[in-house]
Amino acid sequence: MRIFYDEGYVAAAHQYETTRKSAQIAAAILGGRVPGVTIAEPSAFLGVAERWISVVHDAAYVKALRTGEPEWLAEGNGFDWDPGIWTTARHSTAGVLASVEEAIAQGLSGSLSSGLHHAKPGAGQGYCTVNGLVVAARHAIDLVDGPVVILDVDAHCGGGTAQCLDGVPGVVHLDLSTSSFDEYEPMGDDCLVVVGRTDDDAYLEQLDLMLGRIPREAGLVLVNAGMDPHPGISVGTLAERERRIAAFLSEQEVPTTFVLAGGYLHGITEAQLVDLHLLTVSAFAELGASREGMTSSCAA
Numbered sequence: 001m002r003i004f005y006d007e008g009y010v011a012a013a014h015q016y017e018t019t020r021k022s023a024q025i026a027a028a029i030l031g032g033r034v035p036g037v038t039i040a041e042p043s044a045f046l047g048v049a050e051r052w053i054s055v056v057h058d059a060a061y062v063k064a065l066r067t068g069e070p071e072w073l074a075e076g077n078g079f080d081w082d083p084g085i086w087t088t089a090r091h092s093t094a095g096v097l098a099s100v101e102e103a104i105a106q107g108l109s110g111s112l113s114s115g116l117h118h119a120k121p122g123a124g125q126g127y128c129t130v131n132g133l134v135v136a137a138r139h140a141i142d143l144v145d146g147p148v149v150i151l152d153v154d155a156h157c158g159g160g161t162a163q164c165l166d167g168v169p170g171v172v173h174l175d176l177s178t179s180s181f182d183e184y185e186p187m188g189d190d191c192l193v194v195v196g197r198t199d200d201d202a203y204l205e206q207l208d209l210m211l212g213r214i215p216r217e218a219g220l221v222l223v224n225a226g227m228d229p230h231p232g233i234s235v236g237t238l239a240e241r242e243r244r245i246a247a248f249l250s251e252q253e254v255p256t257t258f259v260l261a262g263g264y265l266h267g268i269t270e271a272q273l274v275d276l277h278l279l280t281v282s283a284f285a286e287l288g289a290s291r292e293g294m295t296s297s298c299a300a
C-alpha cells in the first residue's frame with residue numbers, strides 16, 4: 001500500500017500537532033514500523049490541488065492563504081501565518097488527491113494529511129486550513145460510478161465539510177463524533193451522530209450503524225481517521241474501530257483512502273500519538289495484504 005507524504009506537509013512555521021505529526025508518522029513508516037507500506041510523494045498533483053482549492057474555497061480566503069493578508073482571515077485556522085501555510089495546504093491537498101487516484105487504481109491508499117474538516121468555503125477554523133476531504137470527494141465524483149462517501153470518525157463534527165458540500169450531488173457525508181464542536185444539520189442521506197465522550201460501547205455500536213449507511217454501490221470511501229476521541233475513548237476501542245472499518249470496506253470491495261485528521265498531545269507523548277495514528281495505517285495495510293493474498297490465490 002502506498003501512502004502519500006512529502007516535506008511540504010510540514011512547511012508551516014507554526015508548531016502544532018497538525019503541522020508536525022505527519023513527519024513523525026512518515027519516519028515511523030520509513031523505519032519499517034508497518035510492513036507492506038511505502039511512502040510516495042504527491043508532487044504531480046500540486047497543480048490540480050491548487051485548481052480544486054480555488055473551486056471549493058472563496059477567492060478572498062485563498063488569496064489570504066497565499067499572502068497572509070488580511071491577517072484575521074489568513075490565521076482563521078488558529079496558526080500564525082507564514083508562507084509555509086500555503087505550501088502545507090497545497091501539498092497536503094495534493095496528497096489526498098493522489099491517494100484518491102491511487103485508491104481507485106489499486107483499491108487502497110492513504111495520505112498523512114490532517115486539518116481538513118472544519119475548513120469552511122470562506123475561512124479556516126479549528127486547525128483546519130483547506131477542506132481536502134471536499135476537494136478529494138469532488139475530484140473523485142467524475143472518476144467513479146457510484147456515490148463518494150466521506151466517513152468522518154474524528155472526535156469533532158465536520159461542519160466545514162457540510163458547508164463546503166452544500167448542494168454538491170453524489171457525495172454522502174457520514175460523521176461519528178464525540179464532541180458537538182462544529183455541529184451542523186445533515187442533509188439528504190448524510191448522517192451525524194454525537195455519542196458520549198467516554199462511552200466506548202456506544203461508540204462502537206454507532207460505528208456499526210454508520211458503516212451500515214455506506215451505500216453498497218459506493219464508488220469510493222474517504223476515511224477521516226481522527227484519533228482525538230482518545231483519551232475519552234480508549235486506545236483498544238480505537239484499534240477496534242479501525243479493524244471494523246477496514247474489514248467492512250474490504251467486504252464491500254470499495255476503493256478506500258484515509259487521512260489522519262485530529263490527534264493531539266493531550267496527556268500522551270509524541271511517540272504515543274504516532275502509535276495511535278499507526279493503528280489506522282496498520283489496519284488498512286493488513287487489509288491490503290489480505291487483498292493481495294486473495295488476488296494471488298485466485299490467479300493460482
Ligand SMILES: [Zn+2]
Nearest residue numbers: 154155156262
Ligand atoms: Zn477533531
